[in-house]
């Protein structure tokens with residue numbers, strides 16, 4: 049009778065719940081096997097040797113009282129801008145709904161500007177899963193140096209939503225040659241132009 053969660057009325061024999069149940073508490077999740085002993089009293093009200101025992105088997109049925117949860121509120125990582133399409137980012141994301149069976153089914157979404165540059169899997173989860181984030185398109189530090197996304201884990205029940213931030217910084221790599229600002233610089237000068245006059249800014 050862990051934590052005296054049940055109480056037995058010694059006279060009427062009524063077994064009553066004496067504390068809050070929680071199927072997700074590891075001490076309670078397997079249910080309860082209670083042994084109840086009846087003892088006959090002697091004439092002087094002392095317990096006699098005449099006893100009987102029986103067992104009560106109590107199963108705790110799950111209800112959907114937990115939302116999915118990520119194991120951190122924020123995940124951040126830096127990856128080289130030349131990471132290949134399909135590269136799995138070293139983000140260690142775990143998400144779990146502590147309920148059981150159909151009560152623990154949910155979907156995971158990556159939401160935010162340019163979130164289609166990355167792909168997550170799995171997206172349909174029952175219970176617990178590790179989420180992988182992979183590069184979906186060629187990246188470019190010079191175009192987008194950093195990404196910031198929201199990660200949602202939505203159950204079919206409204207309000208049962210897990211949330212986390214995902215921050216991805218690209219590490220600049222030497223992937224650009226020097227280039228001139230124009231292919232051709234074409235200027236005209238008066239012949240009397242004085243020496244030392246700036247005639248052109250090459251960039």
Ligand SMILES: *[C@@H]1O[C@H](CO)[C@@H](O)[C@H](O)[C@H]1NC(C)=O
Nearest residue numbers: 089090094095096097098099
């Ligand atoms: C009850 O049990 C005790 C201990 O086992 C024994 O000494 C005693 O004789 C028993 N009494 C009866 C009435 O059986």
Ligand SMILES: *[C@@H]1O[C@H](CO)[C@@H](O)[C@H](O)[C@H]1NC(C)=O
Nearest residue numbers: 119120121140141142143178
């Ligand atoms: C989240 O879970 C993953 C997978 O078990 C683990 O590698 C990671 O360290 C956990 N993160 C945190 C912040 O606990």
Ligand SMILES: *[C@@H]1O[C@H](CO)[C@@H](O)[C@H](O)[C@H]1NC(C)=O
Nearest residue numbers: 160161162191192193194195
């Ligand atoms: C989305 O990201 C692009 C590239 O960084 C940026 O140009 C654009 O303004 C962003 N849009 C919003 C709504 O933040």
Ligand SMILES: *[C@@H]1O[C@H](CO)[C@@H](O)[C@H](O)[C@H]1NC(C)=O
Nearest residue numbers: 157200201202203206207209
């Ligand atoms: C997931 O839940 C969030 C927060 O309630 C909501 O804004 C979002 O629209 C939901 N996404 C889907 C696909 O239902």
Ligand SMILES: *[C@@H]1O[C@H](CO)[C@@H](O)[C@H](O)[C@H]1NC(C)=O
Nearest residue numbers: 230231232233234235236237
């Ligand atoms: C350079 O400019 C002059 C005067 O505007 C023009 O006549 C000439 O065609 C230009 N040269 C080239 C290669 O564009």
Ligand SMILES: *[C@@H]1O[C@H](CO)[C@@H](O)[C@H](O)[C@H]1NC(C)=O
Nearest residue numbers: 237238239240241242243245
């Ligand atoms: C160059 O010649 C032009 C045309 O005659 C004149 O307008 C200008 O002032 C001269 N510039 C100089 C620096 O002498």
